[in-house]
Amino acid sequence: MIFTRRMVGFAAVLALSVGAHAAIAQDLKIMAPAAPGGGWDGTARSMQSALTAAGLAKNVQVSNVPGAGGAIGLAQFVNTAKGDGGQLMVNGFVMVGSLIMNKSPVNLSMVTPIARLTAEPLVIVVPEASPIKDAKGLIDAMKADLGKVTFAGGSAGGVDHILAGLLAGTIGLDGAKVNYVPFAGGGEALAALLSNRVTAGISGWGEFEGQVKAGKLRAIAITSKAKVAGNPTPTLIDQGVNLELINWRSVVAAPGISADQKKALSEIIDKLVKSKEWQDVLKQRGWDDAYLAEPQFGEFLKAEQVRVEGVLKSVGLVK
């Protein structure tokens, strides 16, 4: 397998150097730095099917390199794909945090940014029986006794945790004192909420949608800039809390590629994002289109790194 992949990569370099301006890749490799089944893997495999269906690439291979919130995949990508214009890697917000937390020797400034693709706002929910009705209620409870407000969400230092820390910071409290309970996978966190064990839950909208619609959970705030179509949940900003946070996913290319190679890849992604096939994928998966091309994406990436590092320090996860 490894040998054939390498040969395909070699072929891709040839193909791209010949047809750099045609914006049709013969062969592309997309790495999902996560196990099959997750969001990054889903993004990579959706790109694969949309790229081939839209005729933007002849042959697209997806490989999974799971581990450490994407740090293992990134290290492999940086070390083996250098200068290869036929390779892409999917990443996102979660990787920014995990690289900082794991003191990874590689970081996102080592890859070539291409574009942000999708985004999912987070939602804060409370159990049906909770006395908290809106963001103000939650903030009042946090101000009354921050330690007693338990937040259930995903892994420590992940996007859910960062939101809890940012929320405390925004309302003038100490992020390090937030009582955040990380759960592995959404299932257990949901159970903790449904059995009224925790004050509030944080996750992507998709994870709570069914329970909110069934009336078992109450969505009190969404973290996007504006309300999401078809979702009546008010934003934090609408409720007077100046805080916006989206869980974005993006695609980057190998380090050390030429300006031409970057241009060719950017063109392919631009055509992909505007294709009907990709729009269908977004609808089917419930992802928001958050396309942001270069050079804005590179600046956005830098700004997010600074912001995440600040939050992680404020919640005491990074010294």
Next chain:
Amino acid sequence: MESFAALLQGFAVALTPAKLMYASLGVLLGTAVGVLPGIGPAVTVALLLPVTFKLDPSGSLIMFAGIYYGAMYGGSTTSILINTPGESASMATALQGSLMAKSGRAGPALATAAIGSFVAGMIATLGIAFFAPVMVKFAVSFGPEDYFALMVLAFVTVSATFGDSPLKGLISLFAGLSLGLVGIDKLSGQSRLTFGLPELLDGVEVTTLAVGLFAIGEALFVVSQHRGKDEILRLTGSLWMSAQDWRRSWGPWLRGTAFGFPIGALPAGGAEIPTFLSYSTEKRLSKHQQEWDTVGAIEGVAGPEAANNASVAGTLVPLLSLGLPTSATAAILLAGFQQFGLNPGPLLFAENPQLVWGLIASLFIANVMLVVLNLPLVGLWVQLLKIPTPWLYAGILMFAAMGSIATKGSVAELLMLLVFGVLGFMMRRHGYPVAPMVVGLILGPMAESQLRRALQISLGDPLVLVQSPIAATLLAISAIALIAPFALKGLNRFRASED
């Protein structure tokens, strides 16, 4: 009765030729990945997801469920024949199953595993159809303190896997617990015992340890015992289960189901804990104690196999009725539902009754297919033992390495597999049991994070651990299980002295 009518409708959906084809494809694939060490159902379904993108949703989901059930059947085969569990849920099966195979009773062991899986699958699928709402309430009410109590109970029962020396068993268990500490701490996000190696940040994979200790360790051990002459295992007795085997199997099947289904339905239950609980219960209850360390007891195969299949059905309860994925495979099944625009959850039964009941009906069908597929295969599988030892174990080594490469694709994982293999060999050589180490790796991190989570939610009040009725009951059972053997021994001595 409403559910009954709905179920009949479900059969009408599932009994169409196309759906039957999906189900049979699923069980075949599932059996295959279950047999191969290291490749689990989760990875298989994940890799198939994009392929099924354009297929009919209910057909694909039926196929996925078939893979899930099939993998649990397949996992027992290699456990029994060559002491190589395909996944961690069939580890308990390997303990007695391989002893039975070595004493020439591979046929009955495989048969009781297949029929036990069938019985458990059927009962548990009925459970999904009729008790899902009740089970879900129970599952959701289970909090971190209750999980912790369940882990304590599981720890108490680990001694059943110790073999003849408790000291060596404990050493093996603590080695497993230490391995469980490696990686990023789930609650604080800090890395522990990683020695600066990024490959260790995610901790030690249970399958890597299990395959290394069992498969590679066994292969190395066999090589070291090999004296250039092939001794082919002789089959003694019938290929099929005798009347006595049936008598000794049905109790464990039912008890295994009773462990597997409810624990499988818990959001953090899984398939491993019920198999251990079933194993130790059967060992305690068995009237044939002398067989457990010698020729292998059929109860020790029947119980855990029923338990792991029932737990698979159990996982589907919270998945279908709440949208709660409780295992890696269930999480990927959930992604599958979402890919087709279906949101499992309280509304799924109301919005898509055809799909849900079709899926449940096809689980019954998959179960029948699996037993029909597996029983005749018993004869064929047993032939596997006639392969000359060097070839057989070369094959095992290859598949074990391939499985590990296929799932992680990293050299570090392969190295770990090798290290664990050598360790497994040394442990066998010096009479240390390998199972407690895997148990420690599975239970240690779970017990730790549930305990800390419970204390975090209770704001540090340790009383939370005994205040919940479920936790209090489980802890009481653990205490009895721990003290009873000593108390009984004392009582016997007392009686003996009275005589």
